Amino acid sequence: MVKLIEKTPCAGLLPRSIGLMTLAEDAYPAMTSIAPYQGQSRQVSAALKSTFGVGFPSPNRSLLSDRVRITWIGQGAAMICGEAPPTLTGAAVTDQSDAWAVVRLTGKGAEDVLARLVPVDLRRPQFRSNHTARTLLGHMHVSITRIDAKTFEIMAMRSMAQTLVHELSQAMENVAARG
Amino acid sequence: MRITCPLCGERDRREFYYVGDAVALRRPSPDAGEAAWDDYIHNRDNPAGDTQDLWQHEAGCGAWVVVDRNTVTHAVNNVTLAAKVTR
Numbered sequence: 001m002v003k004l005i006e007k008t009p010c011a012g013l014l015p016r017s018i019g020l021m022t023l024a025e026d027a028y029p030a031m032t033s034i035a036p037y038q039g040q041s042r043q044v045s046a047a048l049k050s051t052f053g054v055g056f057p058s059p060n061r062s063l064l065s066d067r068v069r070i071t072w073i074g075q076g077a078a079m080i081c082g083e084a085p086p087t088l089t090g091a092a093v094t095d096q097s098d099a100w101a102v103v104r105l106t107g108k109g110a111e112d113v114l115a116r117l118v119p120v121d122l123r124r125p126q127f128r129s130n131h132t133a134r135t136l137l138g139h140m141h142v143s144i145t146r147i148d149a150k151t152f153e154i155m156a157m158r159s160m161a162q163t164l165v166h167e168l169s170q171a172m173e174n175v176a177a178r179g
Numbered sequence: 180m181r182i183t184c185p186l187c188g189e190r191d192r193r194e195f196y197y198v199g200d201a202v203a204l205r206r207p208s209p210d211a212g213e214a215a216w217d218d219y220i221h222n223r224d225n226p227a228g229d230t231q232d233l234w235q236h237e238a239g240c241g242a243w244v245v246v247d248r249n250t251v252t253h254a255v256n257n258v259t260l261a262a263k264v265t266r
Contacts, residue, residue, distance in 0.1 A: 059186045059187070059240070060186070060187065074239075074240040074241040074242075075186060075240045075241050075242040075260075075262070077241075119190070119193065119194065133187065133239075134187065134238070134239045134240050134241075135187075135190070136193065136194060136238045141237075141238050
């Protein structure tokens with residue numbers, strides 16, 4: 001068989017450091033979306049909990065265990081990042097590994113960068129660690145999760161990786177230029 | 180204009196896609212007759228005042244929401260998940 005060369009979505013684009021901020025790729029080895037069928041959410045959540053130690057997240061929240069991060073990504077749907085889930089009977093399970101570009105923006109000024117691109121207030125009092133939002137970054141649909149006080153994780157579709165890096169880099173340069 | 184998504188909270192209008200009158204949630208039964216189906220498919224009111232639309236939070240959680248709003252004052256009075264509307 002032909003030996004194929006695996007490339008991450010942001011290969012050749014990241015990492016970048018601008019001002020006091022760093023933008024780096026954070027490619028998960030596996031990403032799987034799960035959407036429990038009607039009336040099955042409790043059972044699916046229990047199955048996840050027994051495997052990973054965390055269940056199905058409530059809206060706008062992300063849950064972290066030592067093996068995976070499970071992030072709410074929309075009405076009745078969540079993304080399991082890090083490891084593939086066990087066989088789940090009561091949910092639509094879709095392997096989305098390689099389909100998403102995942103980056104982490106960290107450092108002083110990260111909130112200011114996102115404030116230029118995202119129409120949601122992501123400052124700390126209302127958007128704390130493990131809070132997540134489905135929203136826009138420029139004209140792109142993204143999922144944004146706060147990892148800690150200075151770090152955000154941003155997921156966009158893989159086909160948008162270059163645009164994502166361009167938009168964020170431009171905003172980082174503009175914020176850094178203000179000193 | 181801001182719409183309060185029942186899942187995501189208050190969001191900018193640009194995250195939503197306008198679908199149309201919430202009549203789509205009141206589909207007549209197959210044997211309701213021609214008049215009812217003609218009304219359902221073609222006829223819409225154009226109220227100056229309270230109206231009910233369907234919107235989709237397409238750049239957010241993807242939920243379809245029913246928005247009660249006023250076309251005169253532009254006030255958004257209520258937003259509910261279309262999934263919760265009993266049909």
